[in-house]
Amino acid sequence: METSVKNKAQLLLEQYKKIRKHSESICGPLQTEDYVVQPIEDVSPPKWHLGHTTWFFETFILIPYFEGYLEFNPQYNFVFNSYYETVGARVVRTDRGNLSRPSVSDIYAYRSYVDEQMEKYLTKAVLSDEIYAVLELGLNHEQQHQELLLTDIKYILGHNPLFPLYEADDIGVQFNLASDLQDNLDFIEMSEGIYEIGFSGAGFSFDNESGRHKKYLEAYQIAASPVTNAEYFEFMQDRGYEDFRHWHSEGWDWVKQHQARSPLYWHFTDGDWGYYKLSGFQSINWSEAVCHVNFYEASAFASWKGMRLPLEEEWEAASSLFGWGERWEWTNSAYLPYPRYSKASGAIGEYNGKFMVNQMVLRGSSIATPKGHSRSSYRNFFHPRHQWQFSGIRLVK
Amino acid sequence: METSVKNKAQLLLEQYKKIRKHSESICGPLQTEDYVVQPIEDVSPPKWHLGHTTWFFETFILIPYFEGYLEFNPQYNFVFNSYYETVGARVVRTDRGNLSRPSVSDIYAYRSYVDEQMEKYLTKAVLSDEIYAVLELGLNHEQQHQELLLTDIKYILGHNPLFPLYEADDIGVQFNLASDLQDNLDFIEMSEGIYEIGFSGAGFSFDNESGRHKKYLEAYQIAASPVTNAEYFEFMQDRGYEDFRHWHSEGWDWVKQHQARSPLYWHFTDGDWGYYKLSGFQSINWSEAVCHVNFYEASAFASWKGMRLPLEEEWEAASSLFGWGERWEWTNSAYLPYPRYSKASGAIGEYNGKFMVNQMVLRGSSIATPKGHSRSSYRNFFHPRHQWQFSGIRLVK
Amino acid sequence: METSVKNKAQLLLEQYKKIRKHSESICGPLQTEDYVVQPIEDVSPPKWHLGHTTWFFETFILIPYFEGYLEFNPQYNFVFNSYYETVGARVVRTDRGNLSRPSVSDIYAYRSYVDEQMEKYLTKAVLSDEIYAVLELGLNHEQQHQELLLTDIKYILGHNPLFPLYEADDIGVQFNLASDLQDNLDFIEMSEGIYEIGFSGAGFSFDNESGRHKKYLEAYQIAASPVTNAEYFEFMQDRGYEDFRHWHSEGWDWVKQHQARSPLYWHFTDGDWGYYKLSGFQSINWSEAVCHVNFYEASAFASWKGMRLPLEEEWEAASSLFGWGERWEWTNSAYLPYPRYSKASGAIGEYNGKFMVNQMVLRGSSIATPKGHSRSSYRNFFHPRHQWQFSGIRLVK
């Protein structure tokens, strides 16, 4: 019915405004210069995130569907396309940090313009299912970049010799934290059998979590809480970074090449360990969940403990029984398609499928994940070497 | 009972002699210079293979178990250790091709010496289960290197501008070929349900295929035959190497970096496609199974066909219903541990487990696999970029 | 005498103020973001230049000589030290573009602070010869960075896909241009004999141009004017970039690696050649002196012409007879010490001597050289591959 469809568009518009605003509020504490730099290939300049998420709406909604829409600047497609080969040439990822223009204020103007146009469009449009799906994807896409904004800002400030502050208080409070932590249990027993895996129910989900399917799992026990800094520090103290037996061959190469001996952002200074957090350089909080470890480290820690990392299906099957949401949790599952998975056609089809090789799945969400952007079927994925996400460890035995 | 145990040792000795001799017969057609070079990191010099497989028996059998054994040359541990961190320092993989010494005749002398000692040892020894297991592993290890010898020799000769001949006839005849090819069927129907996966029965198997376990599979159809050169050529003709939509993101990078446009060893010369085979440079045999494609190519081809690669469990569950053995067949399964997998302790524990990240599983075997070294539960694995194995494609829909 | 010494300090102070202000005026047209990026290793972020030149005065004047001076920020030594190993650890050159802090306004505050302190110091100080020399060096150092500021700004803006404008008019007018161009002569005849080479007279000079000495030169003819864009374009049209015979072996490698076919900033678009200048992207001015060629290109062009580049001594001996100052002119002289050259002790000794290998000398100055910072004995030097300076060609036969 027409009316309900319009309401749907209005609801979406409210969500749109809220989400778009949140991206900008994340950048609130930044100085203009902080928006520009790209210290490593994986980290994008904050201004690029702001432009790229805007480009998504312009390219996939306004240009194809909003009649008479005038592009803000035709050259922006080249600058802000991330990896969509379908949509033309693009700035190579490693070059993003070389671009001083468009300036930060140009990009905020771009956001304003696109937001105004989107508002016009959404107040008038009768949304087909297809457009609605793209819109929802765009909003979830922006939320993904909100988390990346935080991880990238942390990397930029945390690798500056002056260790600038992002905010006085830790971000922990303002993000969703699981509340039903079962402190009385160490490990949760799960019995052998067939489990249903994959997204079900209403609401948005990515294509990579669809295709609900059966998975036969053997009995396992999964930790009720993530590994803490104190536990991880025992591994460090026991020379875990020097004992090749616990490491994958590639992980061992990584350790030697980077002379790794701690999670990212940890520094040993003046006889003590501290770490950079968004609230500044400080002493380690030992009871906090360990953060910024990569898959190699997570896996080596588990081996040292005589345990292992969960499969993503084990994690999902048990996820209602433990608290999660502080750290993305490395699983021992490679990122591969679920049964019946097939790529959407067109540029949107490039969203997930083409990354399904040489990455490991992380489950849960983190203190940097925007509210409402987590669910137990969510499949995050990164290359095993990456430390810069808010990633931690949950053990299985 | 003593007697049967002795017989077991004698049987093993016969097997030992046969397998050891076969490695040398593979090198029969080589000139001394061919034993020495290492054109890329993944390819080892043939003389290194001959030494390394010998070092295995010396290090894991003779030194620990044969009382009074005198090492052939204590420095060889450094030269021939491949990746066993437990056993001390080793020549970096990329440096193997820089070592002119030990000479080929030194290495044959080393083989003779170790073979004599092994014969002495095996005729006298009462083998414990543990020693027996290491011996079997050593023989299977040498068989794995026999296949690598052939793939590496092919790479060395096939990348020489003079295209030297390895042998007049193709190796096809002397190796095992599946005989029960079901030519009348295109695709084999497999029904949904729980399948038992992993090695069962008597005889040798690697630790990575143990841990027989249940896997829930949805219904699928698997091709009765591997993809042929003719079929793959259609993909090439249809500009498959220029259409990013079929490629993983990493695969597309690989295509562009290497300007790939055909399987390895194919060359377009004088207006026609030919390829280097061990029997020399020649015209393409179009009805032959396509060979020397990597995972990216296999996967792109499947996407172009509107199909996909099998999971390793799908392959195994159906493997008694189709012929296999010509090509290692890429699956869409990452190389990960089976349930209950745990690394053996000591150096032998480094055999498989530490490679379980960023590799894809191949199933079956190839014309280069030694007789008796294939079974349907066998899990071969390589990085997705590797083309130099005798690897091909089987489709699933 | 005291008085004259004081006057000397006052004079210096005026000069100091003027030069310091000029650095900032060069940055006038920049947006904050432009100060931050470092697209290639050789190009430093403008804010780094502003900080580094300030650090020079703080480190070599204020800290050692101004009693009671309070450092602005002790961490800045780490950030702004360019290459003085004597003065402690420093940010690796390739990392300069990763630092968003200190911010641009922090750095301007740093400049103000140091400038105030310098004014206080200079109005009171009785300058020893040693201090005076360091001060003069600091001013000349800042002038060198003024030219680098312009070349680096041009690189940053000229490699941005949006081609931002730096200023409406070309900088040509505001910089010194030789006025006595001998248009009636093509080549100036110079006779064989002994010439005196090196700085003489009063005023500042760098240590690398001192050590006036005799050089025996054979007769030569040197062009009265630099090579124009039109002349260079003939070389391009004649496929000069495809004819290895004109190139050094290293130069030929450079051509192939970079697929070079024109000077830096030239683009062939819409059927015509244009170039990026600080006044924007525009058509080639054919009568202008060619700019942004590296030594390999200069040398290949000369070879194609059947001529050669001058020796630096040939250039200097004839320099009063032709106009110069538009382009730094590549010579065929390697950057090596003059007779009796010896490094000063301490950090200042690192200024020139340690770069005297694998660089070629350029003579003259360019439209980007600040007024009063050029003389005929001046020895500029860059690696043969560098194009990003305002460098051109003068022929000798």
Added chain:
Amino acid sequence: METSVKNKAQLLLEQYKKIRKHSESICGPLQTEDYVVQPIEDVSPPKWHLGHTTWFFETFILIPYFEGYLEFNPQYNFVFNSYYETVGARVVRTDRGNLSRPSVSDIYAYRSYVDEQMEKYLTKAVLSDEIYAVLELGLNHEQQHQELLLTDIKYILGHNPLFPLYEADDIGVQFNLASDLQDNLDFIEMSEGIYEIGFSGAGFSFDNESGRHKKYLEAYQIAASPVTNAEYFEFMQDRGYEDFRHWHSEGWDWVKQHQARSPLYWHFTDGDWGYYKLSGFQSINWSEAVCHVNFYEASAFASWKGMRLPLEEEWEAASSLFGWGERWEWTNSAYLPYPRYSKASGAIGEYNGKFMVNQMVLRGSSIATPKGHSRSSYRNFFHPRHQWQFSGIRLVK
């Protein structure tokens, strides 16, 4: 006159035979495998040297001048062309060590064939001046490769963990050693003035040493003997490798990157310094001239001594007054053309000119230089980083 011309050809033939035989005798102690490997880009496989020097005569004499000559194998041009772009495609330098074929015996057959044909040709030919010049160049070219054969063999054997012996006695005895060593003098005084520099007289010389010209030199004192191992060791003991003040900026980068702390081939084992020589690993002979230092090391040593390296003209002007011939002696002169230098036309023109950038001149000759292949005007040249030549140090003050 005809007769004398014929005699000239006969003389040349005798020389040809002697020189060609000497190349093979240098390889006498090698095992087949030693001919094949290329541990670093700069080192060529010995079999490549044997083929390449043969290819020179085939390509520049037999093919153009010997009517009816049948090429041995047309593909060899591709394999053995070193850098002559004029003569077509060639194997990239870094790939030489990947080629197992042509085999060593193929290459000896190639040598025999070309030698027979050259003998036929030379017994009949009436040699024009042009051909005579190419022939002489070919012989001197082969002599240059004789020295490279020795340096490359030393590198190959000296970097093998087994340290194989090349020959029982050091090569010192069989090569020319200067006999007029002025032991009673430490430094030789040279007075200021004009010196004539460059080749003069009869006999062969390379084009890069022609163009005899005047050079004005200031007074200098040049050491009568090269620096010894004992003297160099003092520099090492005084932490010369840790004191950046003595190093060029590039040299200091080299030290840090390679963690250099001694000349090449030196090893500190069992509490003592030893080095690999062609006669095996042994204790340092302290009174011997230091060997296998690169330009950076030579220059840093001189700086530490408070002295400097000679200019090439200083070396040449004084060369009749001191003994030389043990070590190639680094000068502080960049490799640049002499006045009036011009490249020959055709492939021969690529011999020297195109390398005249980013290399430093070495003067003298070494124990590895073939007899009759040294003269005081000889200009050898290598990149400053190279240690693997028999290079040493002579001081100037």
